[in-house]
Amino acid sequence: NAGVTQTPKFQVLKTGQSMTLQCAQDMNHNSMYWYRQDPGMGLRLIYYSASEGTTDKGEVPNGYNVSRLNKREFSLRLESAAPSQTSVYFCASSARQKALYEQYFGPGTRLTVT
Amino acid sequence: QQQVKQSPQSLIVQKGGISIINCAYENTAFDYFPWYQQFPGKGPALLIAIRPDVSEKKEGRFTISFNKSAKQFSLHIMDSQPGDSATYFCAASNSGAGSYQLTFGKGTKLSVIP
Numbered sequence: 001n002a003g004v005t006q007t008p009k010f011q012v013l014k015t016g017q018s019m020t021l022q023c024a025q026d027m028n029h030n031s032m033y034w035y036r037q038d039p040g041m042g043l044r045l046i047y048y049s050a051s052e053g054t055t056d057k058g059e060v061p062n063g064y065n066v067s068r069l070n071k072r073e074f075s076l077r078l079e080s081a082a083p084s085q086t087s088v089y090f091c092a093s094s095a096r097q098k099a100l101y102e103q104y105f106g107p108g109t110r111l112t113v114t
Numbered sequence: 115q116q117q118v119k120q121s122p123q124s125l126i127v128q129k130g131g132i133s134i135i136n137c138a139y140e141n142t143a144f145d146y147f148p149w150y151q152q153f154p155g156k157g158p159a160l161l162i163a164i165r166p167d168v169s170e171k172k173e174g175r176f177t178i179s180f181n182k183s184a185k186q187f188s189l190h191i192m193d194s195q196p197g198d199s200a201t202y203f204c205a206a207s208n209s210g211a212g213s214y215q216l217t218f219g220k221g222t223k224l225s226v227i228p
Contacts, residue, residue, distance in 0.1 A: 004157070033215075040123070042203060042220040043158065058215065090157050102148070103216060105157030 001026050004106035006091050012112045013081045021076040021109050023091030031094045032074035033058075033103065034066060036087040043090065049074055081113045117141050118206050120219025127226050133191040135222045137204035140185065144206040148216070149178065149189050152201045161202070162189070194226045 007022045025032065034046040035058075045058030049068040063085060065077045074093075078085060088110050092103040119138045127133045137147075148163035164171045164178040164187065171178045177190040191198055201223045205216040 040220060042120075043216075043218040045215060045217075048215060092157075102160045102163070105159065107155075107157050 003027065004091055004093055004104050006089075006106040006109050008109060009107065010110050012114065013078075014114055015082060017081050018077065018079050019081065020078075021089055021091075021111075022073070023075065023106060024073045025091075025093040025104070026072065027093060027095070027104065028071070029093035029095050029104070030071070032068065033092040033094075034064075034074070034076045035090045035092065036060065036085075037090060037108075038087050046076065046089075081111075083113045085111065086113045087111060117144075117217045118204060118219045120204050120222060122222060123220070124223045125225070127191075127194045127224065129194065129196060129226055129228050131194050131226075133189075133194045133198070133224055133226070135189045135202055135204070135224070136186065137188065137206075137219050138184075138186045139206050141206070141208065141217075142185070143208040144217075145209050146207040147178070147180065147187050148205050148207075149176075150203045150205060150218075152203065152221075154200075158203060191224075194224075196226045196228055199224055199226050 004025045030051045033048040035043040037043050044060045047066040049055045052071045067075045088108045090108050091106045094103045149161045150158035151161040152158040162173050162176050166182050175192045180187045201221045203221045204219040207216050
């Protein structure tokens with residue numbers, strides 16, 4: 001099992017460009033999440049999908065959109081990138097059964113917006 | 115409003131010493147408190163977790179102590195090793211909310227020196 005995979009690993013964008021970050025999990029998890037990690041700020045939730053077909057805003061959703069394409073895949077889109085969106089983005093997934101809340105994280109995408 | 119406050123921001127410990135990281139929370143509805151460990155260039159990974167019905171949980175050299183009345187919990191790393199050098203995040207979740215969201219502290223960078 002690959003666990004949670006993210007593409008790309010690195011990306012440089014110019015202000016105003018758009019891009020989609022891809023995430024896939026092969027653990028048959030119901031819930032998936034997108035976080036951003038900035039120095040000294042910890043991990044902040046952008047959007048999450050509690051189950052296939054549903055998405056909800058997290059703490060910092062502005063400037064982002066998401067799509068839960070199917071049970072395996074959850075993408076994050078930046079429509080018009082801004083320098084404030086320079087960050088490391090992590091996707092995570094978790095199972096809901098057995099009251100397990102462990103979230104499994106992907107390796108991250110390091111995004112720079114110039 | 116930060117719901118989980120973590121201290122210290124950074125910590126330097128001698129090999130063989132005890133590392134202690136503290137967290138405090140505000141939301142009394144939180145009922146699950148995990149700690150995540152993150153190595154440079156990697157995604158966070160679950161280290162150990164506790165529920166508020168117990169005051170302490172130990173797994174190997176790692177112990178969580180939980181004080182419900184004070185709304186505080188801490189991670190103790192006994193016999194700290196250079197391989198423990200990483201960033202540690204505490205987190206909290208409200209299972210009753212149904213969304214399985216985790217609220218993270220800002221992280222503690224631990225350096226264990228030989």
